[in-house]
Structures are given as structure tokens and as C-alpha cells.
Amino acid sequence: MRLRVQRFEPGRDTSPRYQVYELEDPPGQTVLGALFEVQDRQDGSIAFRYSCRGAVCGSCAMLINKVPRLACKTQVSDVMEGATSNLQTFGTIDQDVEDWDPETEILVEPLPNFPVIRDLVVDMTRFWNALEEVEPWMVPAEDPPEGLERPMEHGDVVKLERLVGCILCALCSGSCPIVHDEPDFLGPAALAKARRFYEDPRDVRRDGILEMLYTEEGFEGCDLIYNCVKVCPRNVAPGGAIRKLKKDAAKLPALERGRNGI
Amino acid sequence: MAGSDDFPLSSSTGGFEGARELLAHEVVVIGGGLAGLRAALAAANAGAEVAVFTKVHPIRSHSVAAQGGINAALREDDSVESHAFDTVKGSDYLADQDAVMLLASEAPDRVREMEHWGTVFSRAEDGRIAQRPFGGAGYPRTAYAQDRTGHNLLHTLFETALGQGIRVYEEYFITRIVVSGDRCLGVVALNIREGQLHSIQARSVVIATGGYGRIFDRSTNAVINTGDGASLAYRAGAPIEDMEFVQFHPTTLYGTNILMSEGIRGEGGLLWNGEGERFMERYAPKAMELAPRDIVARSIQTEIDEGRGIDGKPFVHLDITHLGAEHVKERLPGIREICINFAGIDPIEKPIPIQPGQHYSMGGLACDSDGATEVTGLLTAGEAACVSVHGANRLGGNSLLETLVFGRRAGVAAASQAPTAPEPDEALMDVALREEVARMNGILMRPVEERHADLKERLQKVMFEHFGVFRNGPVMKEGLEMVQKIKAALEITGIDYHGSVFNQALVGYLEMESMVELAEVIAMGAIAREESRGSHSRIDFPDRDDERWLKHTFAYVGEDGPIIEYREVTLGHFEVKERVY
Incomplete structure (x- = not known):
């Protein structure tokens, strides 16, 4: 098995290059395992983010055979079988890599739409800033009761669970053509997080969240391409959340008139 | 700025450099998991100026992987007393009972506070927080959010910290805790992304770097769990407690x-x-x-x-x-x-x-119930710490709880101590920075004798095979010798990558230093303790021996390895009895 890994060292490389690593057998079962095998035994210079190795921490988002995926959750054998991608292509996803033989090699590149710091490590500043932009913290309707939790309906909890499950891995942002084209677009994860607070009956903001994000940088900027839904490792379906934000915003006449101007 | 010419801030042969700007914060929290963020929020709410330094983004911390739940006596037919008793019995009577009473009595408030801050808990039919039965508990006391309780709690704390504007330095690796006399002055940290070393002054430092699970083969822990904070604090003079008690998760x-x-x-x-x-x-x-x-x-x-x-x-x-x-x-x-x-x-x-x-460390930096270690200005909370509330065996659902209860208490204490701390010593911090620059470049200059990744794999195998679920004197002694050989081999080897930006070879080497140091303490504590108690189960000493061993192990760093001492267990609430289930 061979890994073809995109390398970039600031100060030394002027543009990314590719390096091929030969591995005797599929060492672990996952692409992350293969990368560790390279880093531990062949080449300590290679850099990539990791933490939990169990698809819960969201560290190891990267482009594997031109599909944004978590390296820890991606089985080597599945990639080698070469399932074709159904993503709308753009940018690096669309670029051919010279000498890459998909029959014998797994292609590993950094997550698209983010500047590369080194090798597979990208600068996530834009992603974290976007998250902060949507003010993802609870603004309670009233002071919580002393010494008691606020009651919640089981149904409300179930509705929230999908959105709360987001691990902020940024695969959605890395797969989004709008994030690629529009530098100010907040992106799917931040907007899905806004929806999570919009749907929480304990949060007082409700329509205030719609107003805040009823802009081209916010949910109006999304063209519902749904690449984000296809790559999400946790079935958060950010595109679905954005569609609902659009739908709820359309019901508010005051907002119709004041579009973008609020 | 004062400094030493023996240790320049940059090396003529390239490599790592020291930043000239001295960072300073009132309270510095090391670690961005549940304990670290809870401590930071508490310190900030108490009026202190706080910064969190973490080697990964906070939500990549291992807290996120906790599944089952968090214990608290939330219902009228449960009680703090019952929670505390289950915890003490579960600990095989080694836990300090005053600390356990605090853990259990503050639990309901800490859990409900997380609900108030937005955590989505699973709910019972009456709309209150759902609770499930857990091991060793006399009541279904474990509050949960499906099987992602850690995820939900950590994301809520991160969001709350974001809302309160807590400063977070991401991808900074602490290389040294700076202590002068018996006072902590701050830390030296490697900015992994820039490849620069910084000295960071602080009135109080809180170590919340979690466990060391990756010392062992077959660990549930994240790859990043290498015990850095506890190890650095130990090397800076703070004792670590009860390290021989290693939890092996059954499933x-x-x-x-x-x-x-x-x-x-x-x-x-x-x-x-x-x-x-x-x-x-x-x-x-x-x-x-x-x-x-x-x-x-x-x-x-x-x-x-x-x-x-x-x-x-x-x-x-x-x-x-x-x-x-x-x-x-x-x-x-x-x-x-x-x-x-x-x-x-x-x-x-x-x-x-x-x-x-391997799953969890009952042992950690010895501290009181406000997180204070024996080094003034150095506090700790969470898995890195040993209060001790888990004794010889932790009950499921008590570790998430510990992070919140004692994270908060450490944060409050760190903030309250800060104003009375003496003026920081910039000259000493500068010397420490220069020494660390020289140390990093020394590692870079050494030839690669053995890959540190290979040494790590050897260490993991030795620890699992010689200090695993069942232990035996002669096998452990053989294991300790192997650990010491690995430690010696690490000290003379270098690394194969010398760049400064995102040098994971260097980070891996430094992590391995932390791991092997703690491994030696675990090994020595386990060999010395001639009884079976909780997770420490010896074939050659199969019984619990309260006469000789109802006491805490304290390890201090010494010239030739750990110096082991013992301390009394705090009893007083529950009678020490045989443990039958």
C-alpha cells in the first residue's frame, strides 16, 4: 500500500509537493493509523493533527482521495475500493494530481478552503472566528431556578441531539463551494450551531438569531448545495439546518422588508 | 531585560528561538478540557485575569470522549451521604473522606449549573435530568446525555468560555514549570505553530492536563494523553500521589x-x-x-x-x-x-x-480540596490531580464530576491567591526561557540513537505487561528495570526533524519525557505497596492490609529517581470495612 501525501514546509517550499510512502501492509485499519506508521517509523517530519483516534474529537479532518474525511474514521480498505465521490467539485477537490495512481495509492491532502500551515495542518482561524460570530452560547429566557434544573420535554431534547452532536471538525467547511468562493461566508458548522441555539427552548433569542444571520455572510449566502451533508461524519446535516433557518426567516415579514439591513 | 549570556535566545545554527516578549497573566490554566475550562471560568468570575494554554484546541481535549455520565444526588430519594459512601467503598477506603463529602455535596449544583449554561442532558419522563445505574452505586445516580456526556459538557463549557471572552492560547506545549524556592513563577511554553518558546509569568498556575493513559498499551485514552502537566510539576518539585492505582476499564x-x-x-x-x-x-x-x-x-x-x-x-x-x-x-x-x-x-x-x-489514573499531583499543591502558586484539578476522591478505584461517573467540582474550586483559589503573590521575577523567568531554548536545541543537535516512537511503544508494552490488571513482585521489578533503561535511552537520543513550525517530532519527544518519568513512579509505587487494594491487585499479596497500607503514596523527585513517602488517609465519615458486592 502506498500513501501519496501532500507536503509543504513554510520557508522552504514555495508550493506544495507530494511525497510517496510505501507501507508493507495496511498497518492499522485507518488512514490515521497509516499516517502514524509513517511518522513513527519512516519520517518524523510529517505533520498532521490528531487526538482521540475514535471520531469524537474532530482533529483529523483532511482530504482523502479528494473527499474531505476524518482520517481516524476512514478505513484504508474502503478508500482502496475507490467509492466515487458525489460532491459538487471546486478548488483543490477538482485539481488533478500528477502521477497519482488511484488504483495503488491513497492520496492525502490538507482540508480544502483553509490556508496550509505545514503538510496536513491547516489554519482554522476563519472557522473558529465564524463560530464566535454566531454567538454560540446560551442566553436564558429567565434566570434559571435556584437548586433545580429547568425541565425539558424529551421531544425537544431529541430534536436538539443531532445538532448538538457536531464535533466542529470543519469537514463541512472544507467541502463547501461557497466557503471557497466567499471569504466572508460563515460556513455550515457555524450556521448549524446557530440553529442549535435557535431550536433550544431555553434560549431567549429565537428570532434574534435569525435577524443576526439573515445576511449573505449568514444563511442567505448558502446555495443549498449540500456537500456539507454528504461529508458530515456525525449526521448533523448542516445544510438541512440552514434550509430551516431560511424557511423560518421567510415567515417573518419584518425581516423580509429589512433584509441585510438589521 | 536581565538575562544570561550562557543561554542565548536564538542559536547560530538555526533551531528554536525564544520570544523576547514576556507574556504575563494573573492566572494561567494549563489544559483546555473540562477541569481547565471550569477552573478558568471560576477564576474569571472571581475577578482574575485568566489565560488558558493548551496543546490542542479545547474541544479536542480528551474530556470530549467521556460517554456514560456524571454522578449527582439530584433526586429527593437519593442523598449526598449515599453518593459519598458508594465513592468511599468503591475507592477500597483509600479516598480522603472529607474530599469525597465535598465532591458529593457540590455535585448537584455543578451538574445543574451545566444545565443552566446550556448542556442538553437526556431527560426523564417528568422533564428532569435522566439518570442511569452505574457500577458500584446504590442508586441510579448517573446523569447523562445519551452516550456523549463528555462531548455535551465540554462543548457547553467551551461555548460559555467563548461567551465570557476567556483568552485561549491554542497549540502551546508547556516545556517547564518555573519554580523558585517553593513558589511557582510561571511556565515556559513552546508555541507549536510558530516554533518559538515563550516565558509566561503568572501569579497562579493551574495544572489541568488530564491523564497519562498512553503510557500503557491498550489504553482507551486519546493519543494526546501523555501526563505532561503532572510530570512537569513533579519534576519542578510537587509530589505526586497514589500513582500505582491505575484504572483498567473492563470493557x-x-x-x-x-x-x-x-x-x-x-x-x-x-x-x-x-x-x-x-x-x-x-x-x-x-x-x-x-x-x-x-x-x-x-x-x-x-x-x-x-x-x-x-x-x-x-x-x-x-x-x-x-x-x-x-x-x-x-x-x-x-x-x-x-x-x-x-x-x-x-x-x-x-x-x-x-x-x-487502561482507562484512568486515580493518582496525580497531590493537592488539597482547593487544588493547592505543595508548591505555592501551583494548583491542579481533574485527572492530573489527586485530591484524593477516587482512592484505589474510581467509580464510573465520578471523573466528569471531579473536573467540575474541583476545577471550580481550584479556579476560585487561584484567583483569590493571585493578589497576594509577590511581584514576579522577570530575570528568573528570562533565565528559565534561555535554559529551555538551549535544552530544545540540545535535543535537536543529538543524533537519533533510537526513535522515540519506538521507545514509546516499548514503554507501553512494558507497562501493560508488567503493571497491568494483575501484578506480581518479581515481574514488576523486571519491568522497572526496563522502564529505567528506556528512560536512559531517551536521554541520549535526538529527533529526526529539526524544523521549527509544527515540529511534532519534538512534541512527541517531550511527551515521551513526561511519560517515562511517570511510569517510573507508577512502577516504584506498585512494587513498594505489598497488598491488593482496588485496582492494585497483586498475586503475591492478594489481600488488603489496612494495618500496613491504609495510606497514601507520595513521590518526590530525587537525584536518583523518585523518593517515596507515605501519608495518612483522612477517615471520619465511614468505617473502614471489607468490600463485598
Whole structure:
């Protein structure tokens, strides 16, 4: 098995290059395992983010055979079988890599739409800033009761669970053509997080969240391409959340008139 | 700025440089998991100026992987007393009982506070926070959010910290805790992304860097769990306590050792051996699958060792096929996903192959109930700390709780001490920075004798094989010698990458330094303790010996390795008894 890994060292490389690593057998079962095998035994210079190795921490988002995926959750054998991608292509996803033989090699590149710091490590500043932009913290309707939790309906909890499950891995942002084209677009994860607070009956903001994000940088900027839904490792379906934000915003006449101007 | 010319801030041969700007914060928290963020929020709310330094983004911390839940006496028919008793009995009576009373009594407020801050807990029919049965507990006391309790709690704390504008320095690795006399002055940190070293002054430093699980082969822990903070503080003079008590979780997924939550058994999961026996009958006839972790882990290991694994292999079955698809999908969706992704098994249809694996450290930096260590200005909380509330064996659901209760207390204490701290000593911080620059460049200049990754793999195997579920004097002594050889080999080897930006070879080397240091303490503590108590189970000393060993192990760094001392256990609430389930 061979890994073809995109390398970039600031100060030394002027543009990314590719390096091929030969591995005797599929060492672990996952692409992350293969990368560790390279880093531990062949080449300590290679850099990539990791933490939990169990698809819960969201560290190891990267482009594997031109599909944004978590390296820890991606089985080597599945990639080698070469399932074709159904993503709308753009940018690096669309670029051919010279000498890459998909029959014998797994292609590993950094997550698209983010500047590369080194090798597979990208600068996530834009992603974290976007998250902060949507003010993802609870603004309670009233002071919580002393010494008691606020009651919640089981149904409300179930509705929230999908959105709360987001691990902020940024695969959605890395797969989004709008994030690629529009530098100010907040992106799917931040907007899905806004929806999570919009749907929480304990949060007082409700329509205030719609107003805040009823802009081209916010949910109006999304063209519902749904690449984000296809790559999400946790079935958060950010595109679905954005569609609902659009739908709820359309019901508010005051907002119709004041579009973008609020 | 004062400084030493012996140690320049940059080296003429390239490599690492020291930043000239001196960073300073009132309270510096090391670690961005639950304990660290809770401490930071508490310190900020108490009026201190706070910064969090963490080697990964806060939500990549291992807290996120906690599954089953968090204990608190939330219902009228439960009680703080009962929670405390279960915890003390679970600890095999080694926990300090005053600290346990604090843990249990502050639990309801800490859990409800998380609800107030936005955590989405699973709910009972009456709309209150749902709770499930957990091992060693006399009441279904474990509050949960499906099987992603750690995720939900950590994201809420991160969001709350974001809302309050807590300053976070991401991807900074602490290389040294600077202590002068018996006072902590700050830390030196490597900015991993820029490849620069910084000295960071602080009035109080809180170590919340979590556990060291990766010292062991077969660990449930994240790859980043290398015990850095506890190890650095130990090397700076703070004692570490009860390190021989290592929790082996009974149920980790065969192959990858990813955690299979105790919540699975809480929801009704059963354990079967290769002969189709529900073998827990033999070991804990009353509590069965919900005996405490040390007991269930030993039972499973015994079945495996005696050839009653499934088809004679080193695993048994954890079975939830009788629970029904709906129940599994609603309560254990994350577990199901992990089984499908990492073992190719849908637990709705087939039993899960599991084996014991390293999971948690009961030991850690010795501290009081406000997180204070023996070094003034140096505090600690969470898995890095040893208060001690877990004694010789932690109950499931108490570690998330510990992070919140004692994280908050440490944060408050750090803030209250800060104003009375003496003026920081810039000259000393500068010397420390220059020494660290020289040390990093020294590592870079050494030839690679042995890859540190190979040394790490050797260490993990030694620790699992020689200091595992069952221990034996001669085997452990052999293990200690091997650990010391690995330590010596690490000291003379270099690394194969010398760049400054995102040098993970250097970070890996520094992590390995932390690991091998702690491994030696674990080994020495385990060899010295000639009894079996909680997770520390010796074939050559199979009984608990309260006469000689109802005491805490304290390890101080010495010239030729750890110096071991002992301290009294704080009793007073519950009588020390035989432990039967």
C-alpha cells in the first residue's frame, strides 16, 4: 500500500509537493493509523493533527482521495475500493494530481478552503472566528431556578441531539463551494450551531438569531448545495439546518422588508 | 531585560528561538478540557485575569470522549451521604473522606449549573435530568446525555468560555514549570505553530492536563494523553500521589481499545464468556455486571487468562442484542457508531468483543480540596490531580464530576491567591526561557540513537505487561528495570526533524519525557505497596492490609529517581470495612 501525501514546509517550499510512502501492509485499519506508521517509523517530519483516534474529537479532518474525511474514521480498505465521490467539485477537490495512481495509492491532502500551515495542518482561524460570530452560547429566557434544573420535554431534547452532536471538525467547511468562493461566508458548522441555539427552548433569542444571520455572510449566502451533508461524519446535516433557518426567516415579514439591513 | 549570556535566545545554527516578549497573566490554566475550562471560568468570575494554554484546541481535549455520565444526588430519594459512601467503598477506603463529602455535596449544583449554561442532558419522563445505574452505586445516580456526556459538557463549557471572552492560547506545549524556592513563577511554553518558546509569568498556575493513559498499551485514552502537566510539576518539585492505582476499564473494544461505556451495562448490557456463561455470577453475585470497574476488569481478565475467552481469544462478549433496536438507537447511538466504524459490528444484532484496557489514573499531583499543591502558586484539578476522591478505584461517573467540582474550586483559589503573590521575577523567568531554548536545541543537535516512537511503544508494552490488571513482585521489578533503561535511552537520543513550525517530532519527544518519568513512579509505587487494594491487585499479596497500607503514596523527585513517602488517609465519615458486592 502506498500513501501519496501532500507536503509543504513554510520557508522552504514555495508550493506544495507530494511525497510517496510505501507501507508493507495496511498497518492499522485507518488512514490515521497509516499516517502514524509513517511518522513513527519512516519520517518524523510529517505533520498532521490528531487526538482521540475514535471520531469524537474532530482533529483529523483532511482530504482523502479528494473527499474531505476524518482520517481516524476512514478505513484504508474502503478508500482502496475507490467509492466515487458525489460532491459538487471546486478548488483543490477538482485539481488533478500528477502521477497519482488511484488504483495503488491513497492520496492525502490538507482540508480544502483553509490556508496550509505545514503538510496536513491547516489554519482554522476563519472557522473558529465564524463560530464566535454566531454567538454560540446560551442566553436564558429567565434566570434559571435556584437548586433545580429547568425541565425539558424529551421531544425537544431529541430534536436538539443531532445538532448538538457536531464535533466542529470543519469537514463541512472544507467541502463547501461557497466557503471557497466567499471569504466572508460563515460556513455550515457555524450556521448549524446557530440553529442549535435557535431550536433550544431555553434560549431567549429565537428570532434574534435569525435577524443576526439573515445576511449573505449568514444563511442567505448558502446555495443549498449540500456537500456539507454528504461529508458530515456525525449526521448533523448542516445544510438541512440552514434550509430551516431560511424557511423560518421567510415567515417573518419584518425581516423580509429589512433584509441585510438589521 | 536581565538575562544570561550562557543561554542565548536564538542559536547560530538555526533551531528554536525564544520570544523576547514576556507574556504575563494573573492566572494561567494549563489544559483546555473540562477541569481547565471550569477552573478558568471560576477564576474569571472571581475577578482574575485568566489565560488558558493548551496543546490542542479545547474541544479536542480528551474530556470530549467521556460517554456514560456524571454522578449527582439530584433526586429527593437519593442523598449526598449515599453518593459519598458508594465513592468511599468503591475507592477500597483509600479516598480522603472529607474530599469525597465535598465532591458529593457540590455535585448537584455543578451538574445543574451545566444545565443552566446550556448542556442538553437526556431527560426523564417528568422533564428532569435522566439518570442511569452505574457500577458500584446504590442508586441510579448517573446523569447523562445519551452516550456523549463528555462531548455535551465540554462543548457547553467551551461555548460559555467563548461567551465570557476567556483568552485561549491554542497549540502551546508547556516545556517547564518555573519554580523558585517553593513558589511557582510561571511556565515556559513552546508555541507549536510558530516554533518559538515563550516565558509566561503568572501569579497562579493551574495544572489541568488530564491523564497519562498512553503510557500503557491498550489504553482507551486519546493519543494526546501523555501526563505532561503532572510530570512537569513533579519534576519542578510537587509530589505526586497514589500513582500505582491505575484504572483498567473492563470493557474496551477488542482491536482498538476504544471505550465501551459503563453506560452499556447501565442500560442492561450482559457479559458472556466463551462457554456461554454469565460469568459475573462467580465474582459479584449481587452486583453482577454493575460491580465496580476493578472487580469487573479482574473478572474478565481471569476468564480470558483461564481460556474462557470467546473461541479462546483474549476477549469476552458484551451483549445488548436483547435491548432492542429502538432502545440502543436512543440511548447508545455513539457506541453503535463506534462498533460499526471500528469493529464492523452492529451491536443491535451481534455482541461486542471487549477486553480490559487502561482507562484512568486515580493518582496525580497531590493537592488539597482547593487544588493547592505543595508548591505555592501551583494548583491542579481533574485527572492530573489527586485530591484524593477516587482512592484505589474510581467509580464510573465520578471523573466528569471531579473536573467540575474541583476545577471550580481550584479556579476560585487561584484567583483569590493571585493578589497576594509577590511581584514576579522577570530575570528568573528570562533565565528559565534561555535554559529551555538551549535544552530544545540540545535535543535537536543529538543524533537519533533510537526513535522515540519506538521507545514509546516499548514503554507501553512494558507497562501493560508488567503493571497491568494483575501484578506480581518479581515481574514488576523486571519491568522497572526496563522502564529505567528506556528512560536512559531517551536521554541520549535526538529527533529526526529539526524544523521549527509544527515540529511534532519534538512534541512527541517531550511527551515521551513526561511519560517515562511517570511510569517510573507508577512502577516504584506498585512494587513498594505489598497488598491488593482496588485496582492494585497483586498475586503475591492478594489481600488488603489496612494495618500496613491504609495510606497514601507520595513521590518526590530525587537525584536518583523518585523518593517515596507515605501519608495518612483522612477517615471520619465511614468505617473502614471489607468490600463485598
